[in-house]
Amino acid sequence: xxxxxxxxxxxxxxxxxxxxxxxxxxxxxxxxxSVASRTPFRQTFVNKILPPIVAVxxxxxxxQALISLKIVDDPTKLPSPADVGNEFRDAWLEGTLLGxxxxxxSRGLLGFLFALAIGTPLGLLVARVKFVRAAIGPILSGLQxxxxxxxxxxxxxxxxxxxxxxxxxxxxxxxxxxxxxxVSGIDQVPPLxxxxxxxxxxxxxxxxxxIVMPAALPGYLAGLKQGWAFSWRSLMAAEIxxxxxxxxxxxxxxxxNGRNASSMSMVFEAIFLILFVGIAIDLLIxxxxxxxxxxxxxxxxxx
Amino acid sequence: xxxxxxxxAESTAAVEHAARIEHVSKSFPGPAGQQxxxxxxxxxxxxxxxxxxxxxxxxxKSTLLNLVAGLDRPTAGTITTDGxxxxxxxxxxxxxxxxxxxxxxxxxxxxxxxxxxxxxRAEQLLxxxxxxxxxxxxxxxxxxxxxxxVAMARALAQDSQLLLMDEPFAALDAITRDVLHDExxxxxxxxxxxxxxxxxxxxxxxxxxQRVVLLSSRPGxxxxxxxVDMAQPRRIEDAPVAELSLxxxxxxxxxxxxxxxH
Numbered sequence: 073x074x075x076x077x078x079x080x081x082x083x084x085x086x087x088x089x090x091x092x093x094x095x096x097x098x099x100x101x102x103x104x105x106s107v108a109s110r111t112p113f114r115q116t117f118v119n120k121i122l123p124p125i126v127a128v129x130x131x132x133x134x135x136q137a138l139i140s141l142k143i144v145d146d147p148t149k150l151p152s153p154a155d156v157g158n159e160f161r162d163a164w165l166e167g168t169l170l171g172x173x174x175x176x177x178s179r180g181l182l183g184f185l186f187a188l189a190i191g192t193p194l195g196l197l198v199a200r201v202k203f204v205r206a207a208i209g210p211i212l213s214g215l216q217x218x219x220x221x222x223x224x225x226x227x228x229x230x231x232x233x234x235x236x237x238x239x240x241x242x243x244x245x246x247x248x249x250x251x252x253x254x255v256s257g258i259d260q261v262p263p264l265x266x267x268x269x270x271x272x273x274x275x276x277x278x279x280x281x282x283i284v285m286p287a288a289l290p291g292y293l294a295g296l297k298q299g300w301a302f303s304w305r306s307l308m309a310a311e312i313x314x315x316x317x318x319x320x321x322x323x324x325x326x327x328x329n330g331r332n333a334s335s336m337s338m339v340f341e342a343i344f345l346i347l348f349v350g351i352a353i354d355l356l357i358x359x360x361x362x363x364x365x366x367x368x369x370x371x372x373x374x375x
Numbered sequence: 376x377x378x379x380x381x382x383x384a385e386s387t388a389a390v391e392h393a394a395r396i397e398h399v400s401k402s403f404p405g406p407a408g409q410q411x412x413x414x415x416x417x418x419x420x421x422x423x424x425x426x427x428x429x430x431x432x433x434x435x436k437s438t439l440l441n442l443v444a445g446l447d448r449p450t451a452g453t454i455t456t457d458g459x460x461x462x463x464x465x466x467x468x469x470x471x472x473x474x475x476x477x478x479x480x481x482x483x484x485x486x487x488x489x490x491x492x493x494x495x496r497a498e499q500l501l502x503x504x505x506x507x508x509x510x511x512x513x514x515x516x517x518x519x520x521x522x523x524x525v526a527m528a529r530a531l532a533q534d535s536q537l538l539l540m541d542e543p544f545a546a547l548d549a550i551t552r553d554v555l556h557d558e559x560x561x562x563x564x565x566x567x568x569x570x571x572x573x574x575x576x577x578x579x580x581x582x583x584x585q586r587v588v589l590l591s592s593r594p595g596x597x598x599x600x601x602x603v604d605m606a607q608p609r610r611i612e613d614a615p616v617a618e619l620s621l622x623x624x625x626x627x628x629x630x631x632x633x634x635x636x637h
Contacts, residue, residue, distance in 0.1 A: 097505050097520075097554055104518030104551075268468035271444055271461065272533060273485040282481060286472040369471040370515020 151337035176322035183242030195254030220245030220306035245306030246299040253295010257288030393569030399452035414594035427580035435595035460537040461530035467522035476510030482532035500528040520551035
């Protein structure tokens with residue numbers, strides 16, 4: 073410490089301060105770091121779990137009231153909650169309930185996996201190759217707004233009444249969403265990350281693997297989530313329109329059977345199951361995945 | 376141009392200089408034809424030297440740093456560096472999908488450090504920036520000052536002879552900035568790395584550097600240089616720091632005033 077060059081009378085003070093620079097820094101760090109606490113279960117229950125239960129309860133009460141007060145007095149139009157419940161119980165006791173669900177879910181998930189395998193490289197290509205983007209980018213976005221039920225008639229004509237036709241419809245519904253999600257994810261990668269990566273030597277494939285792909289993950293996941301919703305919708309449309317004894321009975325076919333048998337409670341059963349599966353897959357797979365990614369990056373706003 | 380740069384980098388000149396900037400000009404296409412941003416800049420950074428580049432807006436200091444970092448190419452002139460310089464930005468630029476430690480390990484990995492050594496080296500670097508125990512912290516869990524220290528550790532992980540810093544403390548509060556000045560001075564002394572530090576804060580420039588280089592604006596030219604002989608560590612409040620800052624500020628204001636006259 074050569075303080076000879078300075079005439080400042082407080083020149084010795086820095087020496088003392090600096091001896092404790094680590095402590096000063098630790099103090100600053102502690103002051104600026106907020107401690108995150110876990111929300112107690114009671115609060116989670118009141119804020120997150122209770123409201124949907126109340127909403128479902130209200131719907132059931134109103135529904136029962138419509139029947140009991142004879143406002144709608146026609147079981148072929150509106151079955152009672154108990155009738156629909158019986159339908160579920162019968163299907164469960166006959167052992168067919170899980171079969172319906174599994175037929176549709178296995179188709180939906182397999183189709184979704186195909187869509188994933190096609191949509192991901194397609195998205196990469198559109199995002200990275202200018203010519204490809206100019207050529208099919210707008211078409212890909214446009215396809216997202218085309219209801220995939222429009223593909224059912226041509227798919228039946230091209231492929232016949234079989235599982236391939238179902239998968240084709242799922243693909244046409246889900247691939248654009250997945251590819252578009254990846255494209256917008258890559259477009260939104262902050263240029264700063266790319267520059268930082270380049271100074272560290274992450275260029276070309278290394279840059280794509282270490283920087284671009286992980287940075288684009290949130291957008292990609294949003295695309296997957298939407299892709300699943302589109303897969304499921306497309307599949308239901310295909311199952312309702314194209315029923316054949318060879319295809320087995322999925323949820324869409326169950327709905328169609330209910331209509332043919334004029335059994336409104338069976339129609340309701342099918343609608344509830346379709347809704348339930350769609351929500352369950354989202355809650356069990358996509359939402360946790362998305363929450364985990366966003367939370368680990370500090371992007372999840374605590375509500 | 377690229378091959379000329381690469382060849383020059385292999386020459387012996389690189390050994391005597393952490394960076395050698397020779398007659399570098401840079402222009403960008405503007406609304407009225409080519410706009411000259413940097414005009415004939417010549418500047419050397421000796422091994423282990425700490426140089427600050429000072430200038431008002433539009434002096435092209437960040438452009439110059441990008442050129443030295445190899446992110447862009449000069450229109451004329453040559454830049455030679457001993458290997459790829461590390462670069463620190465005003466924003467921490469840490470990757471939010473990695474923990475603090477893994478951010479540092481990525482730099483090590485891209486440099487080819489074997490997997491078995493990365494963890495230990497990353498812990499060492501975190502200790503160097505006084506963030507022992509923050510290995511598993513996510514970027515968003517760190518304060519602004521801590522993030523910049525992790526960014527510093529990540530830059531040091533590149534094991535480069537030259538550390539380029541582009542206003543790295545400009546976005547921090549004054550208290551944290553003072554502390555990080557001390558830290559940077561200490562780390563510079565401990566590692567012997569050369570630093571080229573860009574700032575528009577005159578006192579910061581004097582507080583940190585052995586040599587302050589003032590750039591004029593539009594186009595950027597080297598206007599003047601000062602040697603700063605005061606011993607480190609200094610404080611930003613030291614009288615000699617203030618005195619020299621005053622002198623430099625006067626020259627800087629003179630440069631800025633020229634742009635008001637037609």
